[in-house]
Structure formats: structure tokens, C-alpha cells
Amino acid sequence: MTDTTTPAVDVTDERYAHAQPISDQPDGPGRRIGKKGELTIITPLTANGGKIFRERVASIQAQAGYWETKVGTVDNFRILLFDNDTRMLITLVYDGDFKPYLADIGRAQPWLDEIFGEIVEGYNGYDDPGTPELVISRSYSADLYFHATSDSSVHDVKRMKRLNDALSEVLDAAN
Structure with a gap:
């Protein structure tokens, strides 16, 4: 694993006080900060891939919350078509290592096949x-990667939100 933490700097300089140790993922592509891995994919599309994706994108977007909740380790996921809809940029941040993430996303196979099937050149199904x-x-x-909550998993953040909501409800009831 390559450690690319901030080089020797004046630690009294406040601009470096929050430097995050960043490294390569130990088991695949992408970078890692704390519990968070990142991945960027650039892929060519089939001849009609851009058109098909644009026809499906409303459905894909509407299902995102359902499928990503089933996966449970996705922090964020973005897709952008570019070069006149001939290529796709996929960026994501997820909890943990690369290989377990690949297994996790299998829980969203029907959705992944809707997103990439007939669209991404060479994709023959999950x-x-x-x-x-x-x-x-x-x-x-990524050459540059920062994550504000790198030591909190998706599960941690959801748990903190539930605790905050419950505490707010108790405090509101006390008023």
C-alpha cells in the first residue's frame, strides 16, 4: 500500500492541521482515507448507449435510494455522460476495501444492469x-481526494442521524 500522506511540513501551520493520511486501496483501484474508498471509472458507451441511458435516467434516479440502501456501503455515487454521450464518468465513495465493495454492489444487480446494460461497451451484466x-x-x-467524515461509515452516519432525531423528539416533547 502506498502512503501518500502530507509531506514534511511545518506542523504549527494551521493549514496542515487537518491533513488526512491517504493511501491506495489495498485490494484494487482507487484511494483510501480512513473508512472511505473512492473510485473513478471512465468507460466508452455503445453506439446508442447515451440515448438509452438518457431514456432510463429518471427511473434509475428514482430507484437510487432503494438500491443503495440495499447495498449499504455507498456514501455517494455519480454518473456523467460526456464527449457527445460517447463516454461515461462514474465516481463513487464507499465504505471499506474494493473487493468487498464489489460483492456488496451485487445486491443491486437488477439496478446495475438497468444502468449499464446495453449502454456501457463490454458490460455483459453484473x-x-x-x-x-x-x-x-x-x-x-484520484490524484486529490478529501472526505470530511472519513472515519464514519454509512452505517455510523445513519445511526447518528437516528440518535439525533430521537434526542430532538425527546427535547421537543419536554418543551
Whole structure:
């Protein structure tokens, strides 16, 4: 694992007080800060991929909360079509290591196949044995990566929100 923490700096300089140790993911592409891994994928689309994606995007967006809750480790996920809808940029931040994340996203297979099927060149479905290598071959590690809550998992954040809501309810009832 490559450690690319902030180089030797004047630690009394407040601009460096919150420097985050960043490293490569230990088991695949992407970078890591605390509990958070990041991944960027750039992939070519099929001849009609951009058109098909744009026809499906409202449905895909509407289902995002359902499927990403089933996965449970996704912090954020974004897709952008570019180069006249001939290529797709996928960026995501997730909890943990790369290989367990690939297994986690299998819980959203129908949704992933709706997003990428007939759209991404070479994608033959999540269950295809070549899918992990396809993902890896089109992945890039961020040159700059920051995460404000890098030591809090998605589960931690949801638990803190539930606790905050419960405490607010108790305090409101006391008024």
C-alpha cells in the first residue's frame, strides 16, 4: 500500500492541521482515507448507449435510494455522460476495501444492469465473470481526494442521524 500522506511540513501551520493520511486501496483501484474508498471509472458507451441511458435516467434516479440502501456501503455515487454521450464518468465513495465493495454492489444487480446494460461497451451484466476485470481496467485513482467524515461509515452516519432525531423528539416533547 502506498502512503501518500502530507509531506514534511511545518506542523504549527494551521493549514496542515487537518491533513488526512491517504493511501491506495489495498485490494484494487482507487484511494483510501480512513473508512472511505473512492473510485473513478471512465468507460466508452455503445453506439446508442447515451440515448438509452438518457431514456432510463429518471427511473434509475428514482430507484437510487432503494438500491443503495440495499447495498449499504455507498456514501455517494455519480454518473456523467460526456464527449457527445460517447463516454461515461462514474465516481463513487464507499465504505471499506474494493473487493468487498464489489460483492456488496451485487445486491443491486437488477439496478446495475438497468444502468449499464446495453449502454456501457463490454458490460455483459453484473454476473458476467469478466465484470470485475472490466471495472478494474477502466478505473482511475484520484490524484486529490478529501472526505470530511472519513472515519464514519454509512452505517455510523445513519445511526447518528437516528440518535439525533430521537434526542430532538425527546427535547421537543419536554418543551
